[in-house]
Amino acid sequence: MINNVVLVGRLTKDPELRYTQGGVAVARFTVAVNRTFSNQQGDREADFINCVAWRKQAENLANFMRKGSLVGVQGRIQTGSYDDKDGKRVYTTDIVADNIQFLEPRNATGGGGNFNQPSQQQNYGGQSNQFNAQPQQSYQNQPMNQQNYTNMNDDPFSAPSQGNAPQGSVDMSDDDLPF
Amino acid sequence: MINNVVLVGRLTKDPELRYTQGGVAVARFTVAVNRTFSNQQGDREADFINCVAWRKQAENLANFMRKGSLVGVQGRIQTGSYDDKDGKRVYTTDIVADNIQFLEPRNATGGGGNFNQPSQQQNYGGQSNQFNAQPQQSYQNQPMNQQNYTNMNDDPFSAPSQGNAPQGSVDMSDDDLPF
Amino acid sequence: MINNVVLVGRLTKDPELRYTQGGVAVARFTVAVNRTFSNQQGDREADFINCVAWRKQAENLANFMRKGSLVGVQGRIQTGSYDDKDGKRVYTTDIVADNIQFLEPRNATGGGGNFNQPSQQQNYGGQSNQFNAQPQQSYQNQPMNQQNYTNMNDDPFSAPSQGNAPQGSVDMSDDDLPF
Amino acid sequence: MINNVVLVGRLTKDPELRYTQGGVAVARFTVAVNRTFSNQQGDREADFINCVAWRKQAENLANFMRKGSLVGVQGRIQTGSYDDKDGKRVYTTDIVADNIQFLEPRNATGGGGNFNQPSQQQNYGGQSNQFNAQPQQSYQNQPMNQQNYTNMNDDPFSAPSQGNAPQGSVDMSDDDLPF
């Protein structure tokens, strides 16, 4: 059945990358989408939407996007529930990302000098991301934002275990690289 | 910013119609959207997605749709939170419906004989729903599924108060009627 | 980049199924989507949107859907062009369907008795299609609506040759069957 | 019925702003959306999608966006036709934009110095565009990119005359301004 979501917004924090026991990369992130209208106090509010990405998209996201980065997400809504430490049922709603577009990186806050956005770049020919990737940012070499959890099932906020880590030969190509 | 959702699925219960203190109709409903893939046990699961509709769409939904009815929903994700009776913060995610399409009514389970689907109807003129509305189902006369709450703010599950009940002259035309 | 379309509407004709030289099934069909508003003459117009489906989706569509059938389509916009017999450039816009939902079959117009919609069916448990598939409708056995073109490239309206017939192991599972 | 499109891509040319005889602003523009996969030659192609915006969105677009600017568009597909000078019927497909997000301005190619993107701006308060509008860019004062056509019906590529220029009190608020 049709279950289709598109969001454009900013990461509220650095994405959180983990690996399942089977070694599959999963990234969790929250996208803040500002509303296009103001409330009665004249303020513009935002919706904070939890998202999950898998595999290469997860790794690319963790490597190239930061708190504040602008992203486009196409995916589907996934609902679930778990029991918290008080035995209380908590219902969850997440967007499972099928496709993520890196619209704008956020400069690294540290002294890294990475993700710099040259003012006079010539970026004809296609992709919308606006940064020059340095070799050391390659996801194969040293994933950033990575945490050392290995068992997602310890964490009630981890994505559910059934059916959402597409196994098999759906291996993504270099087309998933954001450049 | 872009925040766009489209769902096609079935109502898990009759829609719940209320009115705000200002007299604005609000309907809450949950759409079950079956996943297009099976889990590791070979079962097809579903996502249960909470939705809100306002004004005439809310009234039409409550009048014509039932548990099991197939609907299309176009809208946006809205997040919020409230504190439950234990003082615990609960986060909510709902779809605010901009546009609802009645794809198929579900026969009333009671002896009503309403919402019957005549096999030889002539229903030219546009909408895809397949039933003849009886006069007594007119939303002006006697809204069905209605509850007598008048103050949504008593209810933590009610839609938030700010900004989502578009006031003013956005009055809907008869185009909103599902026939 | 994000290029996302969702439509719900009716087939203007029976879908047209062909096979590429490589043996890949392609279906072309047009979805009429009625507008939700009326024009200045008070009439409700429609948009007629050309779509393409590939492989098992194409075959299922051709087997189970007919002129008048209600479908949901999720996909992306694809543009192209060709030169007509007068050497004039013609620009094309099509929706490439990633996912098709069969919302309602249309009874076969002939005496077939297929695709009948029993009035008292018990269809709990999920899928939205409303018909009982007869064995002889199985897509493996005898595809319907099929034409005997084998070389799509003879036809300027055929889908372009580059990149849109995902080769390889993306073979669809039985989940694609509409029941 | 549901007819929903979301695109993120770049303008292929400066938007073309006109006014109907009734004085309603209309902008036409084409969005290039790069495909996420490569063709058999290993090249990444793009789809070139014609779009229309109305009223304040049209004016804002013409004032702030240029060839190369990155935009998000949410809208619906509209089909139509006209007869060309040879009396040949030409079919058209356009996206009618309900909502446009300015994701990134493109610096004016001329010596203007407009649309510069200060590196240390403070742009709190909502929108994702990253530039400071100069007073002379205000849409009320001197619309840019404007052409002096007054009768859209002279132009077969103009948006159709029926029903798509919502008259009346749908006047947009300042929320439509891109800052």
Add this chain to the structure above:
DNA sequence: TTTT
């Protein structure tokens, strides 16, 4: 060239 269009569905209901």
Add this chain to the structure above:
DNA sequence: TTTT
């Protein structure tokens, strides 16, 4: 628990 939130981005700009």
